[in-house]
Amino acid sequence: MTEHLAELLAETDDPQAIKELLELATNTEHEDPSSSPTRSLSEFYEQFLSRRQDRSPATRAQYKRTIPPFIDFATGHDVTTPARISPDLLDQYVDALQATHDSDATILTHTKNVRGWLRWLNKRGHCPERVYRILDKDELGLEPSARDEALPTTVADMILERLRQQRRGSLKHAVLELLWNSALRIGGLHSLDLQDFDPANNELRVRHRPEKGTRLKNGSQNHGRGGDGERNILLDDAATQALVLYTQYEREDVTDIYGRDPLFTTSQGRASQSTLRRTIYEATSCRWHPSDSDSTDCEGDCDPDVAVCPYSYYPHAIRRGAIVHHLSGGLRPDLASQRFDVSIQTLEKHYDPRSKRRRREDRAESVRDAW
Known part of the structure; x- marks a missing residue:
């Protein structure tokens, strides 16, 4: 504690002022003295x-959309x-x-990214851990x-x-059918060209083409990324x-601005990730949801930051469900890892629906089969 701070504390009997002075002193102690x-x-x-x-362009765009508003908010409060x-x-x-924002999902997106930035600052000694912990999902009570x-x-x-009965062959039907079978990420869906689809062999080729406007999350071995x-x-x-x-x-x-023939298109060219x-x-809105089969009151205004239908699922929820569906059907984790571009460790932690006992039994059975 500095001599100046001690003098300030001695001069006040306001509990709130004392609390703020002590918090300021604690925060200052965590700041890197070399900075x-x-x-x-x-x-x-x-x-x-x-x-x-x-990071992917989408992730960086999310940082740019969520962190600067927090900085503006802090600056407006003289921080x-x-x-x-x-x-x-x-808390403010x-x-x-x-x-x-009315959507908990939107609030969670903002707080998650700000929390990540504050955690980055904490690792460098610029703010205490208790600060970014305030933005924990459970702490916020978001649902x-x-x-x-x-x-x-x-x-x-x-x-x-x-969809097969009422919108067969539509963009909605094709996209959902493909996602449920392939569990592609939204970036992978966006990257597809017409030539990547080989109906004669029931095959889809997924390629990383950053120099031509599309990327895959884990890149490719030829582009210097850690994954493929x-x-x-x-x-x-x-x-x-x-x-x-x-x-x-x-x-x-139509073709896109790179002269490619996108698989999924609009009149302007390649369907954007937001369109997909x-x-x-x-x-997946209420119009097609089985729990409300007679409802046609979904207006289709599916802006994730404004008015997503309560019945709708995020793309990653479909990917997660598709992976669980394949694993439940008996697809081996090592083959699922290759098909869905996800590590075996992540599969076992977040996707494998089997109990630990069932996993042990399956491993034992595989060992006996190898004998």
């Missing part, structure tokens, strides 16, 4: 962004350095988000809707059956037939 005291929150944010060049960020400030920030969960097989089967998202995927007959009908009757015959995401929300 310049004049470095602003914006300067730290720019450094944070520069250290994440390997310009990490050391002055307090739990009280973060969450209150402001809740007053602006995103069921669309964050895995799409159950029973629900997927009923939605797909309705490139692979050929075998499709079932339902997915192949849906894609054939879509390409014959609904696909716009809205399509997924629409395909």
Whole structure:
């Protein structure tokens, strides 16, 4: 404690003032003494962004959409350095988000990214751990809707059956049929060209083409990334037939700005990731959901930050459900790892529906078969 701070504490008997002075002293102790005291929150944010060049454009865009508004909020409260960020400030920030956004999922997106940035600052000694812990999901009491969960097989089967009957070969039907069979990420869906689809062999080729406008999350071995998202995927007959009908009757015959022939198109060219995401929300909305089969009141205004239908599922919920569906059907984890571009460790932690006992029994059976 500095002599100046001791004098200030001695001169006040206001409990709130004493609390704020002590918090300021604690925050200051965590600030890196080697760093310049004049470095602003914006300067730290720019450094944070520069250290994440390997992140996907979508992830970096999300950082840019969510962290600067927090910096503006902090600056508006006369907080310009990490050391002055307090739990009280973060509580006020969450209150402001809740007053602006109705969706828990949207609030969670903002707080998750700000929390990640504050954690990055904490690792460098610029703010204490207790600050970013304020933005923990459980601490905030956020309850995103069921669309964050895995799409159950029973629900997927009923939605797909309705789409086959009423919108067969449409963009909605083709996209959902393909996602349920392949569990592609939204970036993989966006990357597909017409030439990547081989209906004669029920095959889909997934390729990383950053120099031509599309990327895969794990890149490719030829582009200096740690992983390899490139692979050929075998499709079932339902997915192949849906894609054939879509390409014959609904696909716009256009090229993108790189002269490529996208598989999924609009009149302007390649369907953007936001267009594909809205399509997924629409395909799983109340109009097609089996729990409300007579309802047609979904207006299709599927903006994830405004008015997603309560019945809709996020793309990743469909991916998660599709992976669980394949594993439940007996697909070996090592083969699932290759098909879905996900590590075996992640599969076992987040996707494998089997109990630990069942896993042990399956391993024992495999060993006996090898004998």
